[in-house]
Amino acid sequence: MADPKLSPAQAQKWLYDMLLMRRFEEKCAQLYGQQKIKGFCHLYIGQEAVVAGTYSAITPQDSVITAYRDHGHALICGLSPGSVMAELYGKATGCSKGKGGSMHLFSKEHRFYGGHGIVGGQIPLGAGLAFADKYLGNTNVNVCFMGDGAVRQGALHETFNMAMLWNLPVIFVIENNGYAMGTSVQRTTNVNELHEIGLSYRMPSEAVDGMCVWTVHEAMERAVARARSGDGPTLLEIRTYRYRGHSMSDPAKYRTKEEVEAYREQDPIEQLKNQMMAQGLLDEAAFEQLEEKLEILVQEAVTFAEESPWPDVSEMYKDVYIQSDYPYITD
Numbered sequence: 001m002a003d004p005k006l007s008p009a010q011a012q013k014w015l016y017d018m019l020l021m022r023r024f025e026e027k028c029a030q031l032y033g034q035q036k037i038k039g040f041c042h043l044y045i046g047q048e049a050v051v052a053g054t055y056s057a058i059t060p061q062d063s064v065i066t067a068y069r070d071h072g073h074a075l076i077c078g079l080s081p082g083s084v085m086a087e088l089y090g091k092a093t094g095c096s097k098g099k100g101g102s103m104h105l106f107s108k109e110h111r112f113y114g115g116h117g118i119v120g121g122q123i124p125l126g127a128g129l130a131f132a133d134k135y136l137g138n139t140n141v142n143v144c145f146m147g148d149g150a151v152r153q154g155a156l157h158e159t160f161n162m163a164m165l166w167n168l169p170v171i172f173v174i175e176n177n178g179y180a181m182g183t184s185v186q187r188t189t190n191v192n193e194l195h196e197i198g199l200s201y202r203m204p205s206e207a208v209d210g211m212c213v214w215t216v217h218e219a220m221e222r223a224v225a226r227a228r229s230g231d232g233p234t235l236l237e238i239r240t241y242r243y244r245g246h247s248m249s250d251p252a253k254y255r256t257k258e259e260v261e262a263y264r265e266q267d268p269i270e271q272l273k274n275q276m277m278a279q280g281l282l283d284e285a286a287f288e289q290l291e292e293k294l295e296i297l298v299q300e301a302v303t304f305a306e307e308s309p310w311p312d313v314s315e316m317y318k319d320v321y322i323q324s325d326y327p328y329i330t331d
Contacts, residue, residue: 003275004214010056011276014213016290017055018048018269021072023294024081027302028071028088032248036306037088040117041102044072046243049268050175051076053216054143057224063111063133065126066145068103069175069242070115073145077112079105081301091308098311099319120146120153123172127159130170130227141169141227143220149180151194160201160233169227171220172198174237175210181246182254198235210240211266241266 025043032041044051051072058064066073074084079095087094088102096106096115105115113129116122126144133140150156151174163170174194178185185192198205204226208219216238223234241263245252276282 003278006214006275006279006281008281011272011281014052014056015269015272015276015282016294017052017076018213018272019290019294020081020297021048021051021075022269023291023298024075024084024301025071027298028085029244029248031088031302037102038090039101040068041088041248042069042246043242043244043248044069046263046267047175047177047210047240048072049213049216049272050145050173050210050238050240052268053213054173054220056217057220058141058143060111061138061140062224063113063129063140063142064145065113065122065129065142066115067119067122067147067150068115068117069147070103070105074105074107074112074115077107078110079107079112081297082304085301085305086308089305089308090310091305092311092315093304093308097315097319099315120150120155122146123150123153123156124159126172127163127168127170130163130168130233131166134166134168139169139228141171141224143171143173145173145175147180148174148176148178148185148194149183149188150174151197152180152188156197160198160203160235163233164201164203167230167232169230170233171223171227172203172233172235174235176237176239177242179242179246179254182250182252184254193237195235195237198233203233203235205235205237208236208238210238211263211268211271213268213272 021044025045028037029043031037055076064073064077071084083095084105087096087100087105090098090101092098096104100106103115103117123144123146126142130142176194195205195207209215219236223236226234243260
């Protein structure tokens with residue numbers, strides 16, 4: 001692929017977004033080691049181009065839903081680093097009031113509908129969000145992210161069938177980082193080209209280089225245009241890589257150092273940085289200034305979380321049930 005001619009403003013936004021995700025996740029790893037963040041914690045380090053390239057191709061009115069590796073999605077969707085960090089701490093000021101933790105970030109205001117801990121559980125919900133927009137007659141789309149492990153869930157096939165039958169404005173994104181926990185894609189299926197699954201439903205499908213942010217952006221633009229014009233769903237298999245284990249408790253011994261280093265040579269941030277420098281859009285001094293700015297921003301998020309209060313015990317039973325005014329629902 002020929003080197004792209006980058007838009008200065010867009011390139012700067014991509015660099016900011018990807019560096020924010022990287023530095024935020026690195027801080028999370030440090031805080032987890034200090035036992036300030038507890039429970040399950042799945043880091044996004046290495047996969048930043050997937051989210052950055054996606055969000056630059058959609059609008060704030062579009063909805064997004066994903067699985068439990070969700071910190072990066074939440075940040076780039078517009079949630080403040082402080083509200084995300086506070087949620088990881090379990091504090092009352094967190095985006096889910098301290099009740100969701102790492103796997104269940106959420107913001108209706110930002111059209112970010114999770115963060116879901118059930119593998120594949122978000123797939124039918126993504127189609128449901130798209131159905132709602134179609135029913136309301138607007139031109140919004142839903143982007144439904146999933147990991148390569150979720151592709152094995154039966155709900156995916158039921159959802160694909162309905163999405164195509166009803167021509168829903170949804171883009172299904174497989175973030176294929178090569179491993180479902182510690183099991184490689186090759187050990188779970190004889191269909192290693194995961195995007196081909198969509199073809200059996202006559203769903204437009206393609207594989208995308210997920211280590212290159214502008215390639216992700218271009219593929220997402222095509223899919224979004226198709227959905228907005230009423231031409232229905234798309235399946236994108238975005239091939240990426242996570243440098244860390246599946247979660248913080250995973251030593252990732254199922255991978256060789258050579259494999260990890262080979263992917264680090266394709267690092268999405270370094271690729272963009274080098275391309276920007278080649279086109280005169282960035283120099284080392286500006287890059288260092290951005291690093292310093294984001295270091296301060298992430299530290300402010302930590303301070304906010306540290307100083308925030310714990311949820312009151314009275315919050316335990318709130319947000320569990322919703323009181324309905326419908327006449328057919330009785331006590």
